Amino acid sequence: MRVLISGVCGFVGSELALGLRSAGYEVCGFDNFSRPGSERNRPRIEAAGIEFWRGDVRQEEDLARVKGIDWVIDAAANPSVLAGVDGKTGSKELLEHNLWGTVNLLEVCKREQAGMILLSTSRVYSIDALCALPVVSKDGAFVLPESLAAVGPRGVAEGFSTAAPVSLYGASKLASEQIALEYGSAFGFPVWVNRCGVMAGAGQFGKPDQGIFSYWIHSWAQRAPLKYIGFGGTGHQVRDCLHPDDLLALLVKQMDAGARAGRRIFNVSGGAASARSLRQLSDWCGREFGPHEVAVDLSPRPFDLPWVVLDAACAGQEWDWRPEKTVDEICREIAGHAREHPEWLEVSRG
Secondary structure, rough: EEEEEEOOOOOOHHHHHHHHHHHEEEEEEEOOOOOOOHHHHHHHHHHHOOOEEOOOOOOOHHHOOOOOOOEOOOOOOOOOOOOOOOOOOOHHHHHHHHHHHHHHHHHHHHHOOEEEEEEEEHHHHHHHHOOOOOEEEOOEEEEOOOOEEEEEEEEEHHHHHOOOHHHHHHHHHHHHHHHHHHHHHHHOOOEEEEEEOEEEEOOHHHEEEHHHHHHHHHHHHHOOEEEEEOOOHOOOOOEEEOHHHHHHHHHHHHHHHOOOOOEEEEEEEEOOOOOEEEEHHHHHHHHHHHOOOEEEEOOOOOOOOOEEEEOOOOHHHHHHHOOOOOHHHHHHHHHHHHHHOOOOHHHHHO
């Protein structure tokens, strides 16, 4: 089986590519190196026998060479929730990358009759609906003490509201989901959509607005400035996390299944078992690296949310899938990388 991965030198793309290659798949992929640090993964990719070329998902001519593939994994995106509104990335540029790039890949699937796996995000869920959840503080973290429609202590289910606003980033991924499903239906190829929680692991190029587990642990290890933003400066805001190895296990099942009927959209995350607040992550870092001061900034950050945990029960029921790596294992892996690569924060900044 031959698999094309867009954004193949990014953290997730490279880990998926290497895992698939190790499992015997033929893998090819491209990257435009827009993410600082991603060029470091090129030697690993090529050494594993993965066909690589420098290309941009927004440029149709960069995809013209793709032939004889069975699946496309769309791992290329601007993944920041602040993209398009932070003055660093234009709103049109964001949509060209995240939405039109997916359309270009779908045209490849149409031409090759290849399946599509779209890596989407928890950020497709409604900001207003998430902010309205009646969370309470417990043991240094926000928790949801009761079950409501499409959400409970185990997390947000796929039926939760996706009403605007979801951020321009979230909207670009939500639109990509719908377009991908329509392409698959119209042109007869399988499409799977995976709404991922926070991806985390060694080698991730973490930043405050994306890849928070990696960013926090690396910053703590280097005694770089950290601060709790908004929510009373408590650091109680919560996210779950997932390792790429566990995502890979699901993608293999989906590719092997091909065009099987049933649900097409799945939450894919570590769920409540992997959920941690910044305060709890600080406690872990303190035990691992020793004390470090965290500043407080009471100003709210755009699009920030108190509690985002995904319920991946549907993926478990449909695919007999569940994450194997615990949050402590993931954090230890990142901590080991931080010790080996004290320069990583600068690599991530570019």
